[in-house]
Amino acid sequence: DVKVTQSSRYLVKRTGEKVFLECVQDMDHENMFWYRQDPGLGLRLIYFSYDVKMKEKGDIPEGYSVSREKKERFSLILESASTNQTSMYLCASSLRGLTYEQYFGPGTRLTVT
Amino acid sequence: AQSVTQLDSHVSVSEGTPVLLRCNYSSSYSPSLFWYVQHPNKGLQLLLKYTSAATLVKGINGFEAEFKKSETSFHLTKPSAHMSDAAEYFCVVSQTYNNNDMRFGAGTRLTVKP
Known part of the structure; x- marks a missing residue:
């Protein structure tokens, strides 16, 4: 089974x-x-990587x-959290490939105070 | 550009009755379409996918979906709802080789009443 793990569940x-x-x-x-999920907005793509050291901006x-x-x-980095x-x-x-599904990790719920 | 519209933000059914979650898509090319399920505080799990083979796709846990090109729809159905089906469901369209432009619907929350 594919396993995707994320470092923290809550932060x-x-x-x-x-x-x-x-x-x-x-x-x-x-x-x-990396996606961000907010109620009523579904998932929005932040960044995508197709190979080592390669990245593309998302939405x-x-x-x-x-x-x-x-x-x-x-890794996803928030330079100065807001x-x-x-x-x-x-x-x-x-x-x-077009026909391949994505496998998801359990998610990290981040709260910035 | 491709997009997905989930026509209901919330669907409520009684246990043992049929489930219908509606999804319309728009795509310039032949897309791949997916349904994912998300249980509370969990990641997304693939239910089923359409990739230009059979138009009626069977997935896990008794779910199935039919690709209708003329109606640009990919509705998710299940003959008999179970309490464990209560979750959020996402319809997703993809039309790029790198899979880097998957478009997610806003989600439909399914409630199952005893």
Whole structure:
């Protein structure tokens, strides 16, 4: 079974702090994704990576950056957390190709106070 | 551009009765379509997917969906609801090779009454 793990289930940070969210997948998938989930808005793509050190901006990249130094690991960085970044963050991975589904981690609920 | 509209934000059914969750999509090319389920405080789990093979797709837990190109719909159904089906359901469309442009619907919350 594909397993996608995220470093924290719940996180509370203060405004202005630098925040790291880590994601690891164990199935050698080329693609990895970071989404943000807010009620009534579904999932919105923050960043996407299709290979080591490669990244593309998604729909809402402002205020976020990412790092992919190893194939299995994809990190999301909030350089200076703000209250409007309070949300559920979901990591996913997939093989490359139109017909392949994404596999999701359990999510990190981040609260910025 | 591709997009997905889930026509109901909330659906409530009684246990043992049929479930219908509606999804319309728009896509410039032949898309792949997916339904995911999310139980409270969990990640998303794939229920089923359509990838241009059979138009009636069977998934896990007794769910199925029918791809109707003429109606641009991909509705999710189940003949008999179970209490454990209570969750949020997302319809998703994808039309790019890298899968980097999957569009999620806003979600439908399914409530199952005893």
